[in-house]
Amino acid sequence: MGRGILLILLGIAALVFAVLQGRTSRAQRDLVERGTAATGRVSKVYEQRRSTLKICYSFPVNDTTVWIEDRRALSGEGLRPGDSIPVWYDSRDPQRCVSGAELREGGPASSTATGIGVGALMILLGVLSIGWVLKRDGRPILST
Numbered sequence: 001m002g003r004g005i006l007l008i009l010l011g012i013a014a015l016v017f018a019v020l021q022g023r024t025s026r027a028q029r030d031l032v033e034r035g036t037a038a039t040g041r042v043s044k045v046y047e048q049r050r051s052t053l054k055i056c057y058s059f060p061v062n063d064t065t066v067w068i069e070d071r072r073a074l075s076g077e078g079l080r081p082g083d084s085i086p087v088w089y090d091s092r093d094p095q096r097c098v099s100g101a102e103l104r105e106g107g108p109a110s111s112t113a114t115g116i117g118v119g120a121l122m123i124l125l126g127v128l129s130i131g132w133v134l135k136r137d138g139r140p141i142l143s144t
Contacts (some may be wrong), residue, residue, distance in 0.1 A: 011123035029090065043067075059094075
């Protein structure tokens with residue numbers, strides 16, 4: 001029964017993670033569609049752990065320069081300091097921005113759907129596992 005409960009909890013965690021990832025992706029898409037476009041300049045590119053690229057960049061807003069540090073680059077292979085990158089930002093809060101290197105190629109929607117599917121499958125397996133244990137022990141699964 002403990003394994004079933006663990007599967008259910010892991011399934012719930014996967015669902016929460018998928019929903020949060022979907023929100024982040026939607027916020028990024030909204031910035032690209034409705035935000036102000038600028039050309040940024042990469043100031044630093046480094047690998048954090050296990051091939052996770054992090055970038056630092058800056059972009060002009062009116063008469064100032066906005067500096068962004070330590071953003072995860074999802075499509076930043078081949079980026080070098082000094083390279084230009086597209087940036088979209090909220091004109092009311094320029095720190096709320098996204099660069100072209102941070103956007104997920106091909107589909108945040110597909111990764112969200114995959115996460116939801118995996119979470120739902122884990123919950124189903126957990127419920128089936130608990131039901132099998134209860135049935136094996138001779139306890140009623142559903143009582144009226």
